[in-house]
Amino acid sequence: MTERLLSPELLRSFVAIAETGSFTAAGRALGRQQSTVSQHIQRLETLTGRRWLDRDTHGVALTPEGEVALEHARRVLDANDRMARFLTATPLRGRLRLGACEDFVLSALPDILAAFARRHPEVDLELVAGLSETLYERFDAGALDVVFVKRRSGDPRGTLAWREPIAWVGRPDLRLDPAEPVPLLLYPPPSVTRAKALATLERARKTWRIAFTSTSLAGLSAAARAGLGALPHSLRLIPPGLAPISAPDVLPPLPDIEFVVMGPGGQNPVAAALIQSVLQWASRDPVPVRANL
Numbered sequence: 001m002t003e004r005l006l007s008p009e010l011l012r013s014f015v016a017i018a019e020t021g022s023f024t025a026a027g028r029a030l031g032r033q034q035s036t037v038s039q040h041i042q043r044l045e046t047l048t049g050r051r052w053l054d055r056d057t058h059g060v061a062l063t064p065e066g067e068v069a070l071e072h073a074r075r076v077l078d079a080n081d082r083m084a085r086f087l088t089a090t091p092l093r094g095r096l097r098l099g100a101c102e103d104f105v106l107s108a109l110p111d112i113l114a115a116f117a118r119r120h121p122e123v124d125l126e127l128v129a130g131l132s133e134t135l136y137e138r139f140d141a142g143a144l145d146v147v148f149v150k151r152r153s154g155d156p157r158g159t160l161a162w163r164e165p166i167a168w169v170g171r172p173d174l175r176l177d178p179a180e181p182v183p184l185l186l187y188p189p190p191s192v193t194r195a196k197a198l199a200t201l202e203r204a205r206k207t208w209r210i211a212f213t214s215t216s217l218a219g220l221s222a223a224a225r226a227g228l229g230a231l232p233h234s235l236r237l238i239p240p241g242l243a244p245i246s247a248p249d250v251l252p253p254l255p256d257i258e259f260v261v262m263g264p265g266g267q268n269p270v271a272a273a274l275i276q277s278v279l280q281w282a283s284r285d286p287v288p289v290r291a292n293l
Contacts, residue, residue: 008076008077008080009040010040010043010044011044011073011076011077012030012077013026013030013032013036013037013040013041014040014041014044014052014053014069014070014073015070015073015074015077016029016030016037016280017037017041017053017060018062018066018070019115019280019281020280020281020283021059021060022059022060023037023038023041023060025283028283029280029283041053048069050065050069051063051065051066052065052066052069053066074118078118078119081119093122093123093270094123094124094270095123095124095125095126096123096124096125096126096145096146096270096271096274097126097128097143097144097145097146098125098126098127098128098144098145098146098147098148098274099127099128099129099130099135099138099139099144099146099147099148099149100127100128100129100135100147100148100149101129101130101131101132101135101148101149101150101259102129102130102131102216102217103217103233103234103237104148104237104259105127105129106217106218106237106239107237107239108237108281109127109148111281112277112278112281113125115277115281116273116274116277119273119277120270120273123270123273123274125274128144131187131190131191131192131215132149132150132152132191132192133152133190133191133192134190135147135149136149136152136155139262145263145264145268145271146261146262146263146264146271146274146275147261147262148161148259148260148261148278149259149260149261149262150192150193150257150258150259150260151192151257151258151259151260152192153195157260157262158260158261158262159260159261159262159275159279160258160259160260161259161260161261161278161279161282162236162258162259162282163256163257163258163259164234164235164236164256164257165235165253165254165255165256165257166193166196166197166232166233166234166235166254166255166256166257167232167233167234167235167238167244167245167254168230168231168232168244168245168247168251168254169224169230169231169232169233169235169238169239169242169243169244169245170185170224170227170229170230170231170242170243170245171224171225171226171227171241171242171243172242172243173227174227174229174230174245176230176245176247176250176251177250178249178250181207181208181209182201182206182207182208182209182229182230182250182251183208183209183211183228183229183230184197184198184208184209184210184211184212184229184230184231184232185211185212185213185214185220185223185224185228185229185230185231186210186212186213186220186231186232187213187214187215187220188213188214188215192257193232193233193234193257194232196232196254196255196257197232197254200252200253200254200255201252203252204252206250206251206252211223211228211229212228212229217239221239221241221242224239224241224242225241225242230245230251232254234257234259259282261275261278261279263275
């Protein structure tokens with residue numbers, strides 16, 4: 001029973017559900033049918049006589065025993081992966097230069113990098129955070145190997161991670177006066193969300209003023225929490241202390257934004273592994289991720 005219990009195939013399904021948040025997303029990440037992933041969990045729970053996951057119409061959550069089992073499962077899989085790398089003598093090694101927009105760096109990226117480092121401990125990473133337009137320029141100049149950015153207008157490159165409408169966010173009790181120009185909290189140019197927000201307001205013939213500008217998401221979030229104005233931002237990566245603003249008479253709906261990941265192409269297994277880690281995270285159900293600012 002011990003050998004079956006510790007089967008990497010079963011444990012990978014369990015860990016994938018814990019990391020992606022659903023059976024469907026775990027199946028996509030593993031390249032398996034959702035029914036196969038479900039069967040793996042049923043088998044684990046039958047073998048152990050314990051329930052590892054709570055399931056209801058709202059989603060999937062770890063039970064207290066599942067929380068403990070998750071850490072054991074990760075250690076077993078890490079040991080299995082290390083053995084596989086030793087036997088094949090082809091561990092991933094090298095240095096990778098990653099660029100990511102600051103929204104992502106301050107929210108989901110720490111979890112992604114932690115999972116990547118567990119699987120590929122011999123890869124050295126160098127991170128650059130910044131505005132998407134700046135990261136595009138550095139990528140095109142050969143200064144970055146992989147970038148996670150907001151897709152800029154007219155640029156078809158990159159693998160789509162997810163698409164969502166941009167949201168107006170701010171202090172939960174923020175009230176905007178329809179008779180006054182909309183106070184905006186914006187990144188400086190070049191900024192994808194800035195350009196989309198200003199174009200939307202111009203098309204809607206709304207008057208506006210830039211109440212606060214910062215190159216830092218921490219600065220913009222502080223200004224928003226202080227009630228200085230409205231911030232156009234990804235809802236999935238919304239910072240803590242902020243909430244979507246419902247003011248249809250003042251703020252017109254914003255267009256969609258796409259997050260994409262780009263790599264060097266060709267035979268670069270290190271870059272491909274990191275891109276896969278990003279896409280695996282992005283494939284989970286799009287619940288908001290709170291940044292720890």
